Amino acid sequence: MSRIAVLFVMAVLLPTVVKAQAQMTKEQKIADAMKAAPASISAAAAIMDWPATEGGQMMTLRAGTNGWTCLPDFPGTQGDDPMCVDEVWLSFMKAMMSKTPPQIAREGIGYMIASGSGGYGSNTDPYATKAAPDNEWGYDPPHVMLLVPDPKVLQGLPTTRQSGGPWVMWSATPYAHIMVPTESTKK
Ligand SMILES: [Cu+2]
Numbered sequence: 001m002s003r004i005a006v007l008f009v010m011a012v013l014l015p016t017v018v019k020a021q022a023q024m025t026k027e028q029k030i031a032d033a034m035k036a037a038p039a040s041i042s043a044a045a046a047i048m049d050w051p052a053t054e055g056g057q058m059m060t061l062r063a064g065t066n067g068w069t070c071l072p073d074f075p076g077t078q079g080d081d082p083m084c085v086d087e088v089w090l091s092f093m094k095a096m097m098s099k100t101p102p103q104i105a106r107e108g109i110g111y112m113i114a115s116g117s118g119g120y121g122s123n124t125d126p127y128a129t130k131a132a133p134d135n136e137w138g139y140d141p142p143h144v145m146l147l148v149p150d151p152k153v154l155q156g157l158p159t160t161r162q163s164g165g166p167w168v169m170w171s172a173t174p175y176a177h178i179m180v181p182t183e184s185t186k187k
Helices: 002-021 026-034 087-097
Strands: 046-049 059-062 069-071 083-085 108-112 119-122 137-140 143-147 167-169 177-181
Touching (some): 026 046, 026 059, 087 108
Antiparallel strands (some): 046 059, 069 083, 083 108, 119 137
């Protein structure tokens, strides 16, 4: 879920973002966003674009009918990392953007499984924008991501990427969630 973190540095990255977004047409953004989940989900999902201005709202590229929302690559960061999320995840992302505690009503499910996709981020700090000695900066492979209402159920799961299997990202923060890699965690 490291892509969410980048929203918080829109102020810094905005010139880069605007430039990069201009390089993808609306149709290309929709096609990229739809790669993030199986077609059975993304075909009827709403397609939203990242805010074009600091503090702005996501913009609808295409209305949906199945409760899922897909977003294209966030262009201000390295890699191609589109995502498709359910309502719980969308609510969680909005909470992150406003730095408020998320209300997780039920398990939330998100897909970032586009083949060959992935991005870099901190495994400990949701708001980190670059590598630091203590923030476990690294590669997040294509994955499914899970939110749980009760953080106690995360106890006992790995909290680092090292095992190559599922792990808890941003453990011990309000934004903890389970990462389930669908490709090798090595790059
Ligand atoms: Cu993710």
